[in-house]
Amino acid sequence: MKLLFDFNSLRPPRSGVGYYTQHLLEGLLEQNDVETIAGWVGSNVYEGRDLSALMCDQTALGKAAQFSKGMKATLLRAARNVPGVYKTRTLVRNIASASLRKDFAKRGYLYHETNFIASPYRGPSVVTIHDLSHRRHPEFHPRVAVEYLDDGLPRTLAQAQVVIADSHYTKKEIHEIYGLPDEKVVAIHLGVEACFQPRSDETCADVLSALGLKYRGFVLSVCTLQPRKNLRRLVKAYACLPETLRREFPLVLIGADGWMNSELLRDIEPLASAGQLIAPGYVSRVDLTHLLSSAAVFAYPSLYEGFGLPVAEAMASGVPTLSSNVTSLPEVSEGAAWEVDPYSVDEIAHGLERLLEDSSLRDELVIKGLRRAAQLTWAATVEQTSNVYRSVLA
Structure with missing residues (x-):
């Protein structure tokens, strides 16, 4: 050929x-x-x-x-x-x-x-x-x-x-x-690239230190800051969590600036000022893989995906994942992620709180996620x- x-x-x-x-x-x-x-x-x-x-x-x-x-x-x-x-x-x-x-x-x-x-x-x-x-x-x-x-x-x-x-x-x-x-x-x-894999606290220490983060001590979302990624509802849902959880698990939004996101930036400001949200923008591929494998929870309540590769990459990294129950995302996760209605702030907030407070559920999703991600090569x-x-x- x-x-x-x-x-x-x-x-x-x-x-x-x-x-x-x-x-x-x-x-x-x-x-x-x-x-x-x-x-x-x-x-x-x-x-x-x-x-x-x-x-x-x-x-x-x-x-x-x-x-x-x-x-x-x-x-x-x-x-x-x-x-x-x-x-x-x-x-x-x-x-x-x-x-x-x-x-x-x-x-x-x-x-x-x-x-x-x-x-x-x-x-x-x-x-x-x-x-x-x-x-x-x-x-x-x-x-x-x-x-x-x-x-x-x-x-x-x-x-x-x-x-x-x-x-x-x-x-x-x-x-x-x-x-x-x-x-x-x-x-x-x-x-899923082989670089997305579980990593130890020691391996990720330098990348985490640069952002003031702790291993398994933050909620992570990775995407371009644009409307269909549903970040406004994610931020609002996160703001509904008990303050003790927000202090223990800041929300980290990784991704380049996109379009039509002026309202999102306004929503972010109060949480960022309180030290409960970090938006470092674009990060290198190497730093991304280390951050992904260090998160307590990966949150991706997107409104529309043709595939949703970040969900597969998060599962391959050994991170419990919250995902949407619409479009292609259930096809990608096949039951290995906690699925929510992405149009419901309450449901996203409940999913985040459940995952952050239930260590046995997180462990279960990690095992399922690794098994599912291994099928996507x-x-x-x-x-x-x-x-x-x-x-x-x-």
């Missing part, structure tokens, strides 16, 4: 789609029947050693931190609302890569677009759709982003021979919204994706 990718998703700041692309590439390079892998960024082609260098660029995380705050982050957020910005960016990228895509198609490459909207391609193609939140909850996204996806997805879905969905829930969404036949959409779960994701390629090329 000869495979082609758009590597723009590997650019910093690298998002979940970027990590998905990287893990696929790492696994595909080990497949015996993969003859070669190539891709582009702008008009530049990456393959062989150049591709390996691109994947191993350790400066990406440092650059990502620069975009999480300050003037660059402000300008990037403002740019999301400029009419035509997404279409213009896509047009520029398509023009830059048009001739090379034409050449790869002639040479028999299968093109896999891992980031929703595929570039025009005359050869066989596959696309991954991670979620359809822009259709179910357009109010959670910048208007120009919704328009961009609404405009590009129908063409992309018509072009692709097979559509990969991150979950059976997302597969169902694709059927309901776009009417694709069952045989054209394949559900393939994501995997990137090796399985890569093998199932390779099977999709083989079916297209057969």
Whole structure:
């Protein structure tokens, strides 16, 4: 098999789609029947050693931190609302890569677009759709982003021979919204990186000390600060906990600043002033894994997820997890998380209090979570994706 990718998703700041692309590439390079892998960024082609260098660029995380705050982050957020910005960016990228895509198609490459909207391609193609939140909850996204996806997805879905969905829930969404036949959409779960694992107090001490935290002494949530992650209800629920619990277990919100979060920031302020909430923003991947394995409880009451990888990563880290009972999240946890109605502040608060006060329940969820997370591997994701390629090329 000869495979082609758009590597723009590997650019910093690298998002979940970027990590998905990287893990696929790492696994595909080990497949015996993969003859070669190539891709582009702008008009530049990456393959062989150049591709390996691109994947191993350790400066990406440092650059990502620069975009999480300050003037660059402000300008990037403002740019999301400029009419035509997404279409213009896509047009520029398509023009830059048009001739090379034409050449790869002639040479028999299968093109896999891992980031929703595929570039025009005359050869066989596959696309991954991670979620359809822009259709179910357009109010959670910048208007120009919704328009961009609404405009590009129908063409992309018509072009692709097979559509990969991150979950059976997302597969169902694709059927309901776009009417694709069952045989054209394949559900393939994501995997959990080996770096997400239980760690000891001693291993995590330096990272915890930098934030003034204690091992198993805080509630953690990790996500971009945006509306569909439901952080306002989480913060309100946490504020309902007895003060003794809030003093013992501060709430830590890890994630880059997002959009439409001015009300969230106002909600945070009283708890932050009381020393009961910490929002350090973006942290490195290494620090994140140490914080995740140190938390007393991981809270992720998201309103909508196409998969919900943070839940799987938390369970793999040996942390009892509170999650939502909607969209794909029950599919990910399979009963290994404490599920709540994400629209109920009272239910979220009750779940947090129960988990923080009941050590036997926490221990039970840790065992279940580790067992479930072990079933979600990137090796399985890569093998199932390779099977999709083989079916297209057969």
